[in-house]
Amino acid sequence: MPELPEVETIKNELLPCVGATVIHVDLIDSKVVSGINVEKFCRMVEGQMVKNIERRGKYLIFLLSNSYSLAIHFRMTGSLLLGSGNIDRYSRARFRLSSGEYLTLRDPRRFGTMKLVKVIGELTGKLGPEPLDESFTPEVLERSLSRHRIPIKAALLDQNIIAGIGNMYADESLFAAHIHPLRKADLLSHEEVQSLCSSIKEILQQAISNKGASVDTYIRPGGQIGMAQFKFNVAHRYGKACRVCGTSIQRIMVRSRGTYFCPECQPSQPSIQRSLM
DNA sequence: CTTGGGACCTGGCTGC
DNA sequence: TGCAGCCAGGTCCCAA
Numbered sequence: 001m002p003e004l005p006e007v008e009t010i011k012n013e014l015l016p017c018v019g020a021t022v023i024h025v026d027l028i029d030s031k032v033v034s035g036i037n038v039e040k041f042c043r044m045v046e047g048q049m050v051k052n053i054e055r056r057g058k059y060l061i062f063l064l065s066n067s068y069s070l071a072i073h074f075r076m077t078g079s080l081l082l083g084s085g086n087i088d089r090y091s092r093a094r095f096r097l098s099s100g101e102y103l104t105l106r107d108p109r110r111f112g113t114m115k116l117v118k119v120i121g122e123l124t125g126k127l128g129p130e131p132l133d134e135s136f137t138p139e140v141l142e143r144s145l146s147r148h149r150i151p152i153k154a155a156l157l158d159q160n161i162i163a164g165i166g167n168m169y170a171d172e173s174l175f176a177a178h179i180h181p182l183r184k185a186d187l188l189s190h191e192e193v194q195s196l197c198s199s200i201k202e203i204l205q206q207a208i209s210n211k212g213a214s215v216d217t218y219i220r221p222g223g224q225i226g227m228a229q230f231k232f233n234v235a236h237r238y239g240k241a242c243r244v245c246g247t248s249i250q251r252i253m254v255r256s257r258g259t260y261f262c263p264e265c266q267p268s269q270p271s272i273q274r275s276l277m
Numbered sequence: 278c279t280t281g282g283g284a285c286c287t288g289g290c291t292g293c
Numbered sequence: 294t295g296c297a298g299c300c301a302g303g304t305c306c307c308a309a
Contacts, residue, residue: 076301
């Protein structure tokens with residue numbers, strides 16, 4: 001599923017499209033466009049130049065020359081391919097560019113959406129901080145978590161608390177910080193929040209260097225897969241041996257989301273030593 | 278206000 | 294082999 005590292009990779013690999021003009025839009029499945037009339041959407045995108053491509057949280061954002069922003073959210077199975085424009089039964093929209101190439105949005109489960117907004121803040125205004133920004137510090141995270149009496153796993157998935165983290169990287173970050181997913185967000189120690197903050201940054205950064213994780217249908221714009229899934233310690237490793245201690249990785253449901261963790265490395269209660277520190 | 282749960286969607290898996 | 298039924302997951306929406 002495209003989370004922050006996957007969307008960041010898509011953005012990086014689409015940067016060559018900056019400067020191209022959208023010649024034509026084929027809306028193969030009009031349901032992918034939300035919040036605006038389909039004809040109006042096409043009319044307002046066609047003829048516009050792509051001035052820049054950005055990412056905010058899990059949104060991929062095309063800044064157009066008419067000052068509107070085209071934002072794509074991939075949800076679980078969306079992907080964006082840059083190439084000759086071949087379509088299949090899962091293709092939802094296709095953009096013909098002045099470079100001669102096509103950008104094709106593919107999304108088997110049809111959860112993904114495209115929106116056209118004048119002010120990007122309309123979509124991203126409520127999102128929490130970008131975890132890779134320097135301004136995302138343990139203090140910022142601690143202040144935010146202290147207001148939520150929910151499992152830390154649920155807090156990491158809340159885009160209003162931190163932007164861009166999804167199910168896979170929430171589990172990986174908690175493993176790296178030795179924190180059990182059901183610990184209450186507001187009861188983590190100062191040291192644990194510090195560890196979690198740096199774990200999140202490391203996990204996301206490493207996943208970006210590996211071009212994202214190709215579980216399910218995620219594929220890069222050029223058709224290659226990402227490699228981050230091979231570095232996973234817990235996500236999608238139910239029953240396998242923990243790479244650190246050998247214990248079987250467990251899977252529980254947290255807020256009806258499958259959650260993987262190591263019961264040995266991530267104890268449900270903080271150790272006495274740690275709480276006395 | 279906060280928290281929790283269902284709906285959305287469909288390919289792929291399970292089990293009869 | 295065939296098929297019904299369920300699950301996955303991000304976000305929105307509604308209820309408590």
